[in-house]
Amino acid sequence: MxxxxxxxxxxxxxxxxxxxxxxxxxxxxIFGVMGLINLAHGSFxxxxxxxxxxxAGITGxxxxxLGASLCGxxxxxxxxxxxxxxxxxxxxxxxxxxxxxxxxxxLSEGVRWYFGAFPxxxxxxxxxxxxxxxxxxxxxxxxxxFIILMGFLIAVGLYLLIxxxxxxxxxxxxxxxxxxISALGVDISKLYTVVFALGxxxxxxxxxxxxxxxxxxxxxxxxxxxxxxxxxxxxxIGSIKGAFVGSILVGVTDTLGRVFLPDLLKIFMQPAEATAxxxxxxxxxxxxxxxxxxxxxxxxxxxxx
Amino acid sequence: xxxxxxxxxxxxxxYGAFKVTDEIAIDLNxxxxxxxxxxxxxxxxxxxxxxxxxxRHDIGSIILDQENITDLSDxxxxxxxxxxxxxxxxxxxxxxxxENIILSLLxxxxxxxxxxxxxxxNKDLDxxxxxILKEIELIDKSEIVASQxxxxxxxxLEVGLALATNPKVFLFDExxxxxxxxxxxxxxxxxxxxxxxxxxLLIEHDMDAVFALADxxxxxxxxxxxxxGTVDQIKxxxxxxxxxxxxxI
Amino acid sequence: MIIEKFLxxxxxxxxxxxxxxxxxxxxxxxxxxxxxxIILAIAGIGLNLALGYCGLISFGHAxxxxxxxxxxxxxxFHALNDELLFSWPIEFFGTSEMLIIWPIAILVCAALSxxxxxxxxxxxxxxxxxxxxAFAQMLYFFSxxxxxxxGEDGLSIYLRNSFPMVNTMDPxxxxxxxxxxxxxxLFVSFKxxxxxxxxAFQAIKENEERVKSVGIETLKVKLIVFVISGxxxxxxxxxxxxxxxxxxxxxxxxxxxxxxxxxxxxxGMARLYGPIVGAAFFIILEQTLGAxxxxxxxxxxxxxxLEILYVRSGILGLFDKKKNNE
Numbered sequence: 096m097x098x099x100x101x102x103x104x105x106x107x108x109x110x111x112x113x114x115x116x117x118x119x120x121x122x123x124x125i126f127g128v129m130g131l132i133n134l135a136h137g138s139f140x141x142x143x144x145x146x147x148x149x150x151a152g153i154t155g156x157x158x159x160x161l162g163a164s165l166c167g168x169x170x171x172x173x174x175x176x177x178x179x180x181x182x183x184x185x186x187x188x189x190x191x192x193x194x195x196x197x198x199x200x201x202l203s204e205g206v207r208w209y210f211g212a213f214p215x216x217x218x219x220x221x222x223x224x225x226x227x228x229x230x231x232x233x234x235x236x237x238x239x240x241f242i243i244l245m246g247f248l249i250a251v252g253l254y255l256l257i258x259x260x261x262x263x264x265x266x267x268x269x270x271x272x273x274x275x276i277s278a279l280g281v282d283i284s285k286l287y288t289v290v291f292a293l294g295x296x297x298x299x300x301x302x303x304x305x306x307x308x309x310x311x312x313x314x315x316x317x318x319x320x321x322x323x324x325x326x327x328x329x330x331x332i333g334s335i336k337g338a339f340v341g342s343i344l345v346g347v348t349d350t351l352g353r354v355f356l357p358d359l360l361k362i363f364m365q366p367a368e369a370t371a372x373x374x375x376x377x378x379x380x381x382x383x384x385x386x387x388x389x390x391x392x393x394x395x396x397x398x399x400x
Numbered sequence: 401x402x403x404x405x406x407x408x409x410x411x412x413x414x415y416g417a418f419k420v421t422d423e424i425a426i427d428l429n430x431x432x433x434x435x436x437x438x439x440x441x442x443x444x445x446x447x448x449x450x451x452x453x454x455x456r457h458d459i460g461s462i463i464l465d466q467e468n469i470t471d472l473s474d475x476x477x478x479x480x481x482x483x484x485x486x487x488x489x490x491x492x493x494x495x496x497x498x499e500n501i502i503l504s505l506l507x508x509x510x511x512x513x514x515x516x517x518x519x520x521x522n523k524d525l526d527x528x529x530x531x532i533l534k535e536i537e538l539i540d541k542s543e544i545v546a547s548q549x550x551x552x553x554x555x556x557l558e559v560g561l562a563l564a565t566n567p568k569v570f571l572f573d574e575x576x577x578x579x580x581x582x583x584x585x586x587x588x589x590x591x592x593x594x595x596x597x598x599x600x601l602l603i604e605h606d607m608d609a610v611f612a613l614a615d616x617x618x619x620x621x622x623x624x625x626x627x628x629g630t631v632d633q634i635k636x637x638x639x640x641x642x643x644x645x646x647x648x649i
Numbered sequence: 650m651i652i653e654k655f656l657x658x659x660x661x662x663x664x665x666x667x668x669x670x671x672x673x674x675x676x677x678x679x680x681x682x683x684x685x686x687i688i689l690a691i692a693g694i695g696l697n698l699a700l701g702y703c704g705l706i707s708f709g710h711a712x713x714x715x716x717x718x719x720x721x722x723x724x725x726f727h728a729l730n731d732e733l734l735f736s737w738p739i740e741f742f743g744t745s746e747m748l749i750i751w752p753i754a755i756l757v758c759a760a761l762s763x764x765x766x767x768x769x770x771x772x773x774x775x776x777x778x779x780x781x782x783a784f785a786q787m788l789y790f791f792s793x794x795x796x797x798x799x800g801e802d803g804l805s806i807y808l809r810n811s812f813p814m815v816n817t818m819d820p821x822x823x824x825x826x827x828x829x830x831x832x833x834x835l836f837v838s839f840k841x842x843x844x845x846x847x848x849a850f851q852a853i854k855e856n857e858e859r860v861k862s863v864g865i866e867t868l869k870v871k872l873i874v875f876v877i878s879g880x881x882x883x884x885x886x887x888x889x890x891x892x893x894x895x896x897x898x899x900x901x902x903x904x905x906x907x908x909x910x911x912x913x914x915x916x917g918m919a920r921l922y923g924p925i926v927g928a929a930f931f932i933i934l935e936q937t938l939g940a941x942x943x944x945x946x947x948x949x950x951x952x953x954x955l956e957i958l959y960v961r962s963g964i965l966g967l968f969d970k971k972k973n974n975e
Contacts, residue, residue, distance in 0.1 A: 201950030382787035478864035
């Protein structure tokens, strides 16, 4: 019984991790290439989810909604990059933190203004509803499995994009040496816009996919944004590989910790106490993990020191 | 052996297959200026960084005044008495020349962790700092903010900051870089005065200055010391001529 | 510079005159509002030491502000319910005496900022920003999931904690208590930045490598600044709980960290009175915009972005052309 529960929760953790990866991949790319800390990345997650909910409401199609989340977040990304973000690349981290923090206020409030304060709902298509047996005894949600699959597909896609395509070569060049890449005659401001839009689109997509199992509301991007920061700090800022490893690590640790820590503590504690303490510590677990990693490796698992 | 204040043995550091310093042995006697010359990228600045401890070497030992400092951190080495200047002027831009020097005096006078006494009223520090400003001929500009100083004056201030820590040895990293004739002359006179009390390891590209000042010269190339000797010995060394092919010696 | 000094006097004058008017015209709302400005300004003064003067971009000062707030709330909660807080080494039932609460809050926040500082200062740059943020979030989630003190709903203490001889429930009295703390915080900051130690931490902001090379232990200096900074913010948090007679996880939220940062930046970094101007401006903006539109945060965001993109030096900086040109 417990082993089934364990595998189920492990899958939940991986599912959570893959969504974190979509968020943190963009975040870490944007930092790696442009040197920008983008707190407003969570806003694209929210924008993606709202675009999806809007399109799903009109057309009734989940797949069109997913497409809309990609496009909507990308378009928002391009606009914001051109209007505001590109003025921040040369600024110090403090200015970037503040300006993007202000951007969160502006975007969250803007969305609330337009859509109202009530959460929207995005429903899972029938084809992904229900469960599917894996192995013999384990039954798992089709939709969550779909998320895991999408996450891995996108990870592979990103890997191919970065290692095999011309855009990828430019991105890697930009990560290593910003001066060189402009010397090579690459239109750097266009490259920056593309990278920013790519990051925004990934965040938007994950917002839409999560929006279907939770709800679509203002501020939904913030908790996951902070987790994405934890991920890239653990993985090493600028490293996509680090973002992937970090995402799965954080997703699994967080999910398993919250579920099993209270049970674990019940072995040598009063049940009520164990539940309280277990869930408190469970919610802090990833931060403790991060602190431990940074103490041993101050620039993350795969970061350049 | 006992007249060696700084003794570096077998110092090596490599990044992957690339050896930035390769079994370097160099020492510094009391009352001498030991110049280190070599082409760009030969490993001079990396050697300085290893001696002050901001870059960790892989193997080798550094002995300062009979004490093995190989395992000490950069701050600890600075406290014990290694003082450096930077190739590119490294000062506190918003502090005045006087404040820059006072900052440098803090540690030596155990004032760093004084929290409530107004530093501007400290006559003792003010007096000491002004003496140093006189020595580096910057006393007229003591109130000028460092970022507003000319390049030459910043080079002087850089040396002044090193002086203020009252160290056992000085490591000067191209102190004459970008100085005009007059500036160089001031530096040469200053260094001659300094070496009477404290030895100097001098990295410098200005060969006239090196030959005017140095008691000994070492030549570094590809991370290795290829020759050490007096100015005359170095001038006549053929290996050195090869390193400096096309360079007027 | 002269205009800035003139402005500083005006700010203090306004902080005195507005509550007095409120007292005379029996509008306690303005007294409370000024008290809020003062408390937030104290938090800003704390952060300004680390951020403005020492260049430590802490994005987690809510951890200290909130902990100060919760320490106050918890002590008072236990005293109110006469419930045992701990039994070793002595039996302690909490307290509602400000004179006991303050030292405890200061000690707890100092210890917390020491631990967080010790761990965070191993990193630098973006990592420092993120790790301070993460520590604050850790406490935030802890406060939400810990049910004893209200969890997500927060903790009400009903009555303001007491101070000998006076009635703290009177808004003007409480305002005066906070004003005294503001003056103390200003005085401590002023003394620090003009001391030898202050010279060292201001130099670190500009060129840490140089400061190391003259033999100053920069890590120790930064840690002490961080602890003082966090402790001042924690004290502000303690007063904030008393102001609202309520504390909830929102004081530990990262928005709080961001807002304290905004006070410092809006007013002008590394200016003694900057955080007061910043906090006052923020509250005025909140009140005036809030009166016209529910979506005032939209406009706040816009104003902030414009400030960061085009003004850069903060409000006080507008009046100080000399520093502007640097």
